[in-house]
Amino acid sequence: xxxxxxxxxxxxxxxxxxxxxxxxxxxxxxxxxxxxxxxxxxxxxxxxxxxxxxxxxxxxxxxxxxxxxxxxxxxxxxxxxxxxxxxxxxxxxxxxxxxxxxxxxxxxxxxxxxxxxxxxxxxxxxxxxxxxxxxxxxxxxxxxxxxxxxxxxxxxxxxxxxxxxxxxxxxxxxxxxxxxxxxxxxxxxxxxxxxxxxxxxxxxxxxxxxxxxxxxxxxxxxxxxxxxxxxxxxxxxxxxxxxxxxxxxxxxxxxxxxxxxxxxxxxxxxxxxxxxxxxxxxxxxxxxxxxxxxxxxxxxxxxxxxxxxxxxxxxxxxxxxxxxxxxxxxxxxxxxxxxxxxxxxxxxxxxxxxxxxxxxxxxxxxxxxxxxxxxxxxxxxxxxxxxxxxxxxxxxxxxxxxxxxxxxxxxxxxxxxxxxxxxxxxxxxxxxxxxxxxxxxxxxxxxxxxxxxxxxxxxxxxxxxxxxxxxxxxxxxxxxxxxxxxxxxxxxxxxxxxxxxxxxxxxxxxxxxxxxxxxxxxxxxxxxxxxxxxxxxxxxxxxxxxxxxxxxxxxxxx
Numbered sequence: 368x369x370x371x372x373x374x375x376x377x378x379x380x381x382x383x384x385x386x387x388x389x390x391x392x393x394x395x396x397x398x399x400x401x402x403x404x405x406x407x408x409x410x411x412x413x414x415x416x417x418x419x420x421x422x423x424x425x426x427x428x429x430x431x432x433x434x435x436x437x438x439x440x441x442x443x444x445x446x447x448x449x450x451x452x453x454x455x456x457x458x459x460x461x462x463x464x465x466x467x468x469x470x471x472x473x474x475x476x477x478x479x480x481x482x483x484x485x486x487x488x489x490x491x492x493x494x495x496x497x498x499x500x501x502x503x504x505x506x507x508x509x510x511x512x513x514x515x516x517x518x519x520x521x522x523x524x525x526x527x528x529x530x531x532x533x534x535x536x537x538x539x540x541x542x543x544x545x546x547x548x549x550x551x552x553x554x555x556x557x558x559x560x561x562x563x564x565x566x567x568x569x570x571x572x573x574x575x576x577x578x579x580x581x582x583x584x585x586x587x588x589x590x591x592x593x594x595x596x597x598x599x600x601x602x603x604x605x606x607x608x609x610x611x612x613x614x615x616x617x618x619x620x621x622x623x624x625x626x627x628x629x630x631x632x633x634x635x636x637x638x639x640x641x642x643x644x645x646x647x648x649x650x651x652x653x654x655x656x657x658x659x660x661x662x663x664x665x666x667x668x669x670x671x672x673x674x675x676x677x678x679x680x681x682x683x684x685x686x687x688x689x690x691x692x693x694x695x696x697x698x699x700x701x702x703x704x705x706x707x708x709x710x711x712x713x714x715x716x717x718x719x720x721x722x723x724x725x726x727x728x729x730x731x732x733x734x735x736x737x738x739x740x741x742x743x744x745x746x747x748x749x750x751x752x753x754x755x756x757x758x759x760x761x762x763x764x765x766x767x768x769x770x771x772x773x774x775x776x777x778x779x780x781x782x783x784x785x786x787x788x789x790x791x792x793x794x795x796x797x798x799x800x801x802x803x804x805x806x807x808x809x810x811x812x813x814x815x816x817x818x819x820x821x822x823x824x825x826x827x828x829x830x831x832x833x834x835x836x837x838x839x840x841x842x843x844x845x846x847x848x849x850x851x852x853x854x855x856x857x858x859x860x861x862x863x864x865x866x867x868x869x870x871x872x873x874x875x876x877x878x879x880x881x882x883x884x885x886x887x888x889x890x891x892x893x894x895x896x897x898x899x900x901x902x903x904x905x906x907x908x909x910x911x912x913x914x915x916x917x918x919x920x921x922x923x924x925x
Contacts, residue, residue, distance in 0.1 A: 368455070371433050372402055372448050379428060380409065397842060400440075400447030401849065407444060417444030452840035452848070456898070459852045460835075463905040469855040469912060470513055477515040479685055480506045482693040483612070486523035487599035488532040490553035491606055493743045493799060494695075494728045497788040501725055502693045503612045503918045504789055504867035511916060512862055517685050521618040521677060521692075524596050526670060528556065530577035533591050534569070535559030547598045549746050574665070581624060581667055606745055609781060611918050616684070620673050623680060627672035630679075630712070631661035639711050647672075649708050659704040674705050675712070682716050691721045691865065696794065699724040723865050726796040728788070752780040755805060763925065775922060779813055780805075782919045786812030789917050790871040810875050813925075815914060818878035820925045822907040825890055826900065835897045843884040844895075847902060850880040851909045858916065867917060874913040881906045 373388045380387075387404070394403045406420040413420055418441075425441035432439060435458075438449040462468050482502020485491045502518070509516040523529075535558050536543070543551075563569055579585040580592055600617075607613065631647045634640035640649050645664030651657060661672040681690060694702055702722030709717035756776040760767065767775070787804040791797055807813045840848070853873065861869040881903075890899040911921050 623676035626676035782812035
């Protein structure tokens with residue numbers, strides 16, 4: 368309908384269609400119309416006041432009123448368009464039933480999305496949930512719009528943090544059994560950092576271990592590396608299952624270590640890179656990007672060079688139109704340096720490489736850190752949330768089996784966590800508040816699930832066999848119809864902006880609109896029962912699709 372109105376204005380004014388579409392807005396109150404066009408743009412060209420232009424234009428447009436528009440009138444400098452709510456409702460209810468609803472935008476593109484990126488031998492903590500949820504949601508949105516979408520994960524399984532872990536384990540925990548325990552693995556690394564702070568001279572031993580890891584020339588160290596690496600990776604599988612995430616390919620730093628070194632040396636040979644105090648660097652000071660170090664002075668490779676090799680490997684194995692990588696906001700500068708180096712290398716896909724930064728997750732007490740242990744382990748965090756959720760469910764439910772309680776508590780907890788992470792602009796820092804996120808009312812995941820369950824309950828009780836006939840559409844019904852109708856445009860914008868928060872915000876507003884409708888328009892036994900039941904079903908479909916794009920599983924009962 369927006370396109371119809373835009374075409375009507377373009378035909379009358381000869382303005383650019385893109386400009387007209389961008390100027391068309393939705394008034395803050397339904398009494399002011401469904402769309403409004405400001406006439407300020409025409410004032411200079413027509414040499415008339417915007418108010419006069421709006422009056423004249425509204426008069427001529429009324430003679431060409433398209434189907435679906437019931438009234439066009441001038442209000443000050445605006446032309447307001449009122450839609451025929453019966454025709455709108457009929458069209459929206461029909462659209463929602465189509466399996467392709469919302470998918471009419473970008474198609475046949477290939478997109479690779481790299482996200483999550485936990486390092487072996489370190490904690491998978493609350494901060495990782497945000498990057499994982501963000502990447503998974505973008506992947507789902509991309510797939511929904513019928514793009515070929517490849518999910519990849521990239522993890523640090525070599526480097527200084529591994530060397531510190533092995534050094535600490537060998538010297539201070541050698542009697543401990545190696546185990547697949549996220550908390551135990553993380554504690555060794557934290558212990559290593561604390562011990563090295565007290566004894567900086569031990570860093571020399573760590574450096575030697577790091578060289579052994581890279582060269583794989585020490586059987587004991589190589590065994591420890593392989594065994595503990597495998598245990599770390601195994602501990603992630605349960606986490607990804609709970610978060611509803613999967614990957615088509617796992618990349619590791621160990622795969623790109625040697626190729627990364629070769630790239631650095633090739634850049635040096637071609638005089639694109641240079642040596643500085645024995646290290647191989649890219650000097651980007653002129654581009655205000657500082658110095659990008661590829662190799663240490665001892666010849667060991669840094670993750671900067673590995674990222675260059677990873678870009679080449681991705682392109683070799685999966686030809687894509689776009690390569691998206693989620694990174695913590697503190698890595699934004701590094702991402703810019705990677706892209707600049709790829710440009711200097713004349714890498715064919717440098718323009719299609721996108722780094723998507725996201726803000727940190729903080730505790731009320733401040734920043735989390737894997738180095739100091741001042742963080743919340745994912746497993747401990749989820750366990751605490753689930754226990755709290757179980758209490759809330761038992762307060763509301765008289766009879767529920769232990770198995771159902773556990774499953775429902777897990778679903779609600781994951782919804783609460785994911786929604787709290789995704790409803791914010793990705794670039795904003797989050798201070799996670801457990802009690803706030805788990806409220807069953809307000810802007811929370813549980814509230815959205817509760818609204819869905821309420822709609823399911825209404826439809827379950829419905830016995831109406833009446834044929835759908837829409838005679839009149841009340842204000843709250845029209846508001847819900849219009850909100851449902853926005854779903855396709857919200858999804859498109861979320862994809863173009865790489866911003867799942869747009870869908871999260873839409874889902875919350877949709878639920879608010881539905882609950883206002885529910886309280887003002889009785890469904891069962893009303894004269895409009897058939898129409899209202901269809902409207903409840905359409906709401907349920909729009910919300911389910913929205914939540915699925917956020918990676919949140921719906922519940923029929925709360």
